[in-house]
Each structure stands twice: as structure tokens, then as C-alpha cells.
Amino acid sequence: MPDEAFISILDVSKHFGPVKAVDRVSINIAQGEFFALLGPSGCGKTTLLRMLAGFEAPTLGEIYIDDQPTASMPPYQRPVNMVFQNYAIFPHLNVYQNIAFGLRKEKLSRSDLDARVNEALALIKLEGYGTRGANELSGGQRQRVALARALIKRPKVLLLDEPLGALDKKLREQMQIELRQLQKSVGITFVFVTHDQEEALTMSDRIAVMSEGHVLEIGSPEGLYERPRTRFVADFIGTMNFFEGRVRAREGGKIAVDAERVGEVQVPADDYDFNAGDTVVVALRPENIRMRPGRPDLTANMAHGTMSNAAYLGDRAHIYVQTEGSEQPILVAMQNLDGAASSATHGERSVALQWSEQAVLLLRPE
Amino acid sequence: MNVRVSRAKMGWLGLYAATYLTFIYLPVLLLPVFSFNDAIYVAFPIKGFTLKWWEEMVAHEGMLQSLRNSLKVGVAVSIISTVFGVLAAKAFTRYRMPGSRALTGFFSIPLVIPLIILGIALLTVLTTVGVSLSLYTIMLGHVVICVPFAMFIMISRLEGFDQSVEEAAQDLGETPWMTFWRVTFPLALPGIMASMLLTFTISFDEFLLAFFLAGDQLTLPIYIWGQLRFPKKLPSVLALGSAILLATTILVTVAMMFVRRKGD
Numbered sequence: 178m179p180d181e182a183f184i185s186i187l188d189v190s191k192h193f194g195p196v197k198a199v200d201r202v203s204i205n206i207a208q209g210e211f212f213a214l215l216g217p218s219g220c221g222k223t224t225l226l227r228m229l230a231g232f233e234a235p236t237l238g239e240i241y242i243d244d245q246p247t248a249s250m251p252p253y254q255r256p257v258n259m260v261f262q263n264y265a266i267f268p269h270l271n272v273y274q275n276i277a278f279g280l281r282k283e284k285l286s287r288s289d290l291d292a293r294v295n296e297a298l299a300l301i302k303l304e305g306y307g308t309r310g311a312n313e314l315s316g317g318q319r320q321r322v323a324l325a326r327a328l329i330k331r332p333k334v335l336l337l338d339e340p341l342g343a344l345d346k347k348l349r350e351q352m353q354i355e356l357r358q359l360q361k362s363v364g365i366t367f368v369f370v371t372h373d374q375e376e377a378l379t380m381s382d383r384i385a386v387m388s389e390g391h392v393l394e395i396g397s398p399e400g401l402y403e404r405p406r407t408r409f410v411a412d413f414i415g416t417m418n419f420f421e422g423r424v425r426a427r428e429g430g431k432i433a434v435d436a437e438r439v440g441e442v443q444v445p446a447d448d449y450d451f452n453a454g455d456t457v458v459v460a461l462r463p464e465n466i467r468m469r470p471g472r473p474d475l476t477a478n479m480a481h482g483t484m485s486n487a488a489y490l491g492d493r494a495h496i497y498v499q500t501e502g503s504e505q506p507i508l509v510a511m512q513n514l515d516g517a518a519s520s521a522t523h524g525e526r527s528v529a530l531q532w533s534e535q536a537v538l539l540l541r542p543e
Numbered sequence: 544m545n546v547r548v549s550r551a552k553m554g555w556l557g558l559y560a561a562t563y564l565t566f567i568y569l570p571v572l573l574l575p576v577f578s579f580n581d582a583i584y585v586a587f588p589i590k591g592f593t594l595k596w597w598e599e600m601v602a603h604e605g606m607l608q609s610l611r612n613s614l615k616v617g618v619a620v621s622i623i624s625t626v627f628g629v630l631a632a633k634a635f636t637r638y639r640m641p642g643s644r645a646l647t648g649f650f651s652i653p654l655v656i657p658l659i660i661l662g663i664a665l666l667t668v669l670t671t672v673g674v675s676l677s678l679y680t681i682m683l684g685h686v687v688i689c690v691p692f693a694m695f696i697m698i699s700r701l702e703g704f705d706q707s708v709e710e711a712a713q714d715l716g717e718t719p720w721m722t723f724w725r726v727t728f729p730l731a732l733p734g735i736m737a738s739m740l741l742t743f744t745i746s747f748d749e750f751l752l753a754f755f756l757a758g759d760q761l762t763l764p765i766y767i768w769g770q771l772r773f774p775k776k777l778p779s780v781l782a783l784g785s786a787i788l789l790a791t792t793i794l795v796t797v798a799m800m801f802v803r804r805k806g807d
């Protein structure tokens with residue numbers, strides 16, 4: 178939690194008729210933070226961002242930016258700027274005019290204006306593109322122009338609505354790094370909307386995961402990936418194996434769970450308040466499962482199975498292991514260290530799976 | 544697609560187009576020809592070349608007065624109906640109103656009502672209310688039939704660009720009013736030009752409504768119609784017709800160039 182909130186979203190809802198696009202959301206964002214709003218399509222990310230920009234008014238709740246209530250502040254008076262999902266480059270203006278658009282009120286002299294715009298062009302590495310028409314730009318260049326146009330206003334907050342969505346994979350990864358570096362160097366608070374969990378993980382200081390108008394969890398990328406508190410977040414961020422189970426006992430600092438497909442699972446008890454008899458969901462990341470050939474005797478946190486399918490992904494392999502009496506396979510991810518993955522996918526079909534106590538997550542069933 | 548089939552089709556289409564164009568344009572092209580013909584009667588064979596009909600036309604005060612009236616009405620109508628068209632189109636494309644479809648339909652009713660009915664209806668209303676007929680009543684009638692045209696031109700223009708550019712302008716610190724001037728208006732300008740030219744042209748050659756709604760000041764089509772009773776006047780009317788034909792062609796071509804120009 179940031180000690181001092183720069184943006185406070187306090188119990189905000191937005192209803193469109195019967196649709197609750199945003200439902201009782203509270204978020205605090207610190208100054209200089211790179212904050213991501215992550216969630217599947219239609220979960221209300223854009224709506225929340227548009228309320229920050231002032232294009233939609235909250236049905237309920239309040240938003241404070243830099244300690245100012247925003248309810249009666251129109252978009253053109255807010256200390257925020259937005260990079261639109263489709264960039265919204267002015268089609269009748271060239272690159273220079275697009276970038277200089279927001280500076281009219283500052284009444285700069287011609288040379289000051291030139292200096293500011295050229296500085297912005299340098300920032301986005303488009304020096305010499307000033308006279309290009311808006312329609313003569315590639316997707317990546319449009320995205321940069323939209324960015325420069327917003328940044329040149331020196332806003333306190335930059336809002337970005339899936340700014341990399343239209344770019345191809347290589348360019349997107351490059352822009353992710355550039356954006357992050359840019360944010361660090363200008364020190365502006367970024368609120369970044371994306372539905373791409375990988376993008377959110379690589380770029381953000383903190384992430385709010387949204388679903389159907391609600392914020393389910395807010396946390397750091399590591400926290401959300403390694404210690405998700407809800408099944409939705411565990412499933413949405415990365416990949417996860419889930420096993421239904423019931424707590425058999427809580428003793429000796431351990432919780433013992435009987436789970437379908439994987440048998441007995443033991444977990445350190447400190448992190449949880451589950452007791453004997455509670456139903457739980459056991460969650461296990463594919464990369465935390467070790468696989469070896471053969472059929473050794475089973476102890477806790479082990480399972481037997483047969484390899485049914487393998488997907489070779491180059492840097493790693495996804496191996497599907499079928500346990501006895503179940504249709505649903507367990508997914509195991511294996512690093513392709515010295516060709517380990519490719520040989521494993523061709524090896525012995527009968528395998529044993531094993532994982533550490535720390536790798537297991539217990540979640541409340543939903 | 545099979546090239547040879549399409550070529551055969553092209554042949555038939557070409558023939559059709561040629562026939563069509565001949566029927567439409569041949570009579571029109573006869574207009575200028577006879578306006579230079581040295582004979583009162585519009586008939587072949589051509590007698591000889593003269594400029595006297597054109598001279599007569601230029602010197603004809605009644606005709607020129609009606610031309611001025613038509614220009615006045617046309618300019619006023621094109622401005623008024625384009626302003627209405629812009630506002631209506633803005634409302635329809637920017638606000639997802641309930642029943643906006645029905646409303647567009649309602650706005651386009653004047654396009655489908657027979658003009659003679661519309662003329663009688665307007666005339667009845669105006670005389671009942673006690674408005675005396677003048678160029679203003681003609682303008683009113685023309686605005687009624689021109690607004691739908693203006694509206695549809697503006698709708699197609701405004702739909703062509705993304706609404707988020709207006710939001711972007713506000714986001715960058717411009718008030719709604721300045722946003723209109725710096726973004727909406729320049730983007731809509733080609734549509735506005737096209738709409739003004741088209742509605743001007745419609746008003747300029749509209750006869751029926753003008754005939755019903757005219758006071759003692761006539762517009763050009765009514766004046767020409769009146770002149771047809773006098774065979775001697777016909778050739779100078781042809782000269783005027785040729786001049787208008789030329790002007791209209793230029794206007795409409797320019798208008799089309801504006802319509803075609805994409806969101807650049």
C-alpha cells in the first residue's frame with residue numbers, strides 16, 4: 178500500500194442503465210507509480226480510465242487526483258492526459274502540429290515551441306518526422322506520436338488505454354521496455370490498461386486485477402503471481418493447475434489436504450486459517466512441478482501419471498500428465514535446459530510428479 | 544474472377560452506359576448549340592452562328608432580376624440548411640439517442656413527399672398564418688427539402704472520423720467550443736463545402752415549390768417557364784440555360800471532389 182495516495186478512487190461505481198461497468202472500486206495510486214489495470218475484455222478497465230480522464234462521471238463514489246476532488250472538473254482542466262486505445266491522432270494535422278496541439282494555451286514563442294516539440298520528437302525517436310502527415314505513419318509511430326502529444330503537456334498522470342494492443346509482438350515487447358524506461362525517466366504516474374497479463378507483469382509496479390466491474394486483487398507482479406488470493410487471479414495471471422480438496426488435518430505446523438488426482442498435499446500451516454473439514458482448492462504452477470521417469474513409492478506432495486501429450490515451445494515444453502481415473506491432465510512446464518525438454522517429450526511415458534510444500538497454494542473455493 | 548467473362552460483361556455495360564448517356568445528355572447538349580443558332584425556332588437544320596441571343600439575354604432586366612433572386616435564395620438556403628445539417632448530423636452521430644433511427648427517417652420525409660403536396664401544404668399553412676409570399680417563403684420551402692441532403696452528407700462525413708479525436712482535443716486542454724473549431728470543423732469542412740454546393744444547386748433549379756411560394760419576385764426557373772409562351776424569347780432563354788448548365792456542372796464537379804476527398 179502506498180503511504181500517500183496521489184490518485185484516490187473511493188468506492189466508485191459507473192452504471193450504464195442496467196450494466197454495472199464499474200462496481201464499487203477503490204484504488205489508491207502513489208505518485209510516480211506504474212499502475213496497471215488488468216482484466217478480460219468488458220471488465221470495465223476503459224470505463225474506469227475514462228472516469229479518471231473526466232469523460233465519464235462516476236454514478237457513485239469519488240475520485241481525488243492530487244488531493245483535488247474531480248467531480249466538477251471537466252477533462253480539459255484535469256492534470257491528466259490520455260493515450261487513447263486507437264491513438265486518436267488528429268488526421269488533419271501533421272506530426273508537429275499533433276504534438277504541439279496541447280501547447281496553444283501556453284502561448285509560447287515560435288522558438289520555444291520548436292524547442293519543446295523537437296525535444297518531444299527526440300524523446301520518441303522521431304526526429305525529422307515533424308512534417309509527416311498523420312496518415313503517413315506506421316502503427317508504432319502513431320503510438321509514439323500519441324505518447325509525445327500527451328507527455329508534452331507535462332501531466333501529473335498519464336493514462337494509457339491498451340496503447341500497445343495494435344502492435345505486433347516484437348514491436349510490442351520493444352515498446353514495453355521503452356515505455357517503462359520513459360516512465361522512470363520522466364517520473365510521471367502511469368495508469369496503464371491492458372488485458373495482457375504478461376504485459377502487466379513485465380511493466381508494472383502494481384496491478385489491479387478486474388473482473389466484471391470489480392477489483393479482485395491489487396498487488397505487485399510477484400505477489401499476484403506467487404501468492405494470488407482468488408482463483409480468478411490465480412487462473413488469469415499465468416497458468417495454474419487446480420485440484421479440489423478437503424483439509425484432513427491441521428497439526429505439527431502443517432495442513433494436510435486430500436486432493437483429487439494428486440492425493441495427499443502438505444502445506445505449511447502459518448499462511449492459512451483453514452481447519453480440518455474445510456473444502457479448499459489446491460493450486461500448483463506448472464513450472465513448480467518436477468517430473469521424472471519411473472514409479473517410486475508415493476509420499477505427500479507426489480503423484481503418479483502417464484505422459485499423454487507434449488507441446489514443444491522452444492525455450493520450454495508443456496507436458497500433459499494423465500493421472501489414473503481422471504480425464505483432466507496435469508500441466509507440467511519444463512525448462513529446455515540442455516535439450517531436457519525435447520528428450521523428456523520422447524522418453525519414458527510413466528512418470529512421477531513432485532513439488533515442494535512452498536509451491537502449493539490453498540485457495541478458498543468460489 | 545474469370546477475366547473473359549468480366550470483359551464480355553464490360554462490353555454490354557459499356558453499350559448500356561453509352562446509350563444511357565446519349566439519351567440523357569444529347570438533348571442537354573442541344574441547348575448551347577441552339578443558343579448560338581441564327582434562328583428563332585428551335586429546329587434543324589442549323590441556320591448560322593450568332594451571338595445575338597446571348598446579347599439579348601445579358602440585356603434582359605427581368606431575366607437578370609430573377610437570376611439575382613435565385614442566387615440570393617440559393618446562397619441563403621445553402622447556408623441555412625447546411626448549418627441545420629451539421630447540427631442534426633452531429634446529434635445523430637455523437638449521441639446514441641433512443642429512437643435516433645426513427646428521427647433520421649422523420650428528417651428525410653421531405654425527400655419522399657411529392658413536391659406538389661409539400662408546396663400546397665406550405666402554402667396553406669403560410670396563408671393561414673398570414674405570412675405574405677416573398678423570396679423568404681421560397682427560402683423556407685427550399686430549406687425544408689435541402690436539410691435532409693445536407694444532413695446525410697454531414698452524417699457520412701462525420702461518421703468517417705473517429706469521435707475520440709474530439710475527446711483527445713479536450714484531453715489536451717481545449718474547451719468543447721475550441722475543440723469544435725480546432726478539430727470538428729476542419730474535419731467536417733469538406734462535407735460542409737459539398738453540402739453548401741449541393742443544396743445551392745437544388746435550390747437554384749427548384750421549380751415547383753418556388754412556383755407555389757413566390758410573391759411578386761420570381762426565381763429564375765419560374766421566370767423561364769413564363770417566357771416559354773413567347774417564341775421570340777426562347778433563344779435567349781436557351782442562352783441563359785447554357786450559361787447555367789456550365790455553372791452548375793462546375794459547381795457539382797467541385798462538390799463531388801470535396802465529397803470524394805477522404806479524411807485527410
Ligand SMILES: Nc1ncnc2c1ncn2[C@@H]1O[C@H](COP(=O)(O)OP(=O)(O)OP(=O)(O)O)[C@@H](O)[C@H]1O
Pocket residue numbers: 193196197198216217218219220221222223224225372
Ligand atoms: N457508453 C456505454 N454505454 C453502455 N454500456 C457501456 C458503455 N461503455 C461501456 N459499456 C459497458 O460497460 C462494460 C465495460 O466496458 P469497458 O469498455 O470499460 O470494458 P474494457 O474492460 O475496457 O474492455 P476491453 O478490454 O474490451 O476494452 C461493458 O459491458 C460495456 O458493454
Ligand SMILES: [Mg+2]
Pocket residue numbers: 222223224262
Ligand atoms: Mg477497453
